[in-house]
């Protein structure tokens with residue numbers, strides 16, 4: 253891709269495969285996800301920038317590192333591994349990952365938040381976008397549904413499907429998150445991987461100032477999770493977390509895995525980095541151009 257294409261507000265047709273990769277191979281994928289997030293949001297004129305940009309590296313490794321098994325042409329089959337975005341307001345990052353995986357046409361990203369679009373502001377199961385497993389956005393619900401999926405896979409169907417679910421850290425203030433965690437542990441769901449986007453920011457402040465959720469790692473441990481804290485912008489470290497989950501499932505440890513990824517809200521766009529004010533707003537056209545120009549110098 254040329255610099256000019258990278259900085260363009262237009263969507264391109266580049267897609268990426270899902271395979272085992274070395275850590276340095278993820279940067280161009282994460283950056284394309286980030287660019288698409290900016291392109292989507294500036295067109296929509298509303299939506300969430302901070303969480304999606306900050307978690308793009310997690311999504312690059314999850315969708316393109318061979319950890320979640322799926323066929324982009326057959327997302328409606330009953331064998332692929334599943335991902336549930338519990339932090340539903342972060343939909344743009346999941347939509348960008350699915351588009352870059354080839355699950356639906358990249359151009360369709362331009363319809364984010366438009367009337368009747370498959371790319372609703374929060375994921376809608378009824379919109380039938382390939383790869384959206386359930387509706388989410390009421391915080392605390394997605395992870396509960398995901399745990400139910402993992403229960404049915406492990407205890408009823410007895411297959412080897414994996415279920416991943418991502419919550420924010422502000423989302424941890426929802427009591428139902430901990431009910432889901434308790435169930436995952438009680439039922440020995442070693443096929444369940446809980447991803448926590450720990451950017452320390454939420455809608456109206458720093459997480460400890462709004463309502464403290466720390467220590468997150470000790471809480472996850474005490475709820476029975478094999479817990480690993482990683483740098484959510486370091487691909488090798490993210491791979492270490494996902495590899496540990498795969499190992500837990502392979503060894504049938506009977507314990508779910510929690511990967512706490514330390515991230516910065518808005519990471520990749522310097523004027524948004526670590527600023528909770530970017531939780532729920534889109535870039536203006538000038539800001540989007542500035543962001544894309546900054547990102548065009550990245551791999």
Ligand SMILES: Cc1ncc(C[n+]2csc(CCOP(=O)(O)OP(=O)(O)O)c2C)c(N)n1
Nearest residue numbers: 303389390391420421422423453454455531
């Ligand atoms: C049950 C419920 N209460 C409130 C909201 C409104 N809301 C949307 S995102 C958000 C903050 C979430 O913070 P965090 O999980 O840290 O996400 P981030 O700010 O990092 O994107 C809130 C309160 C909601 N979606 N659901």
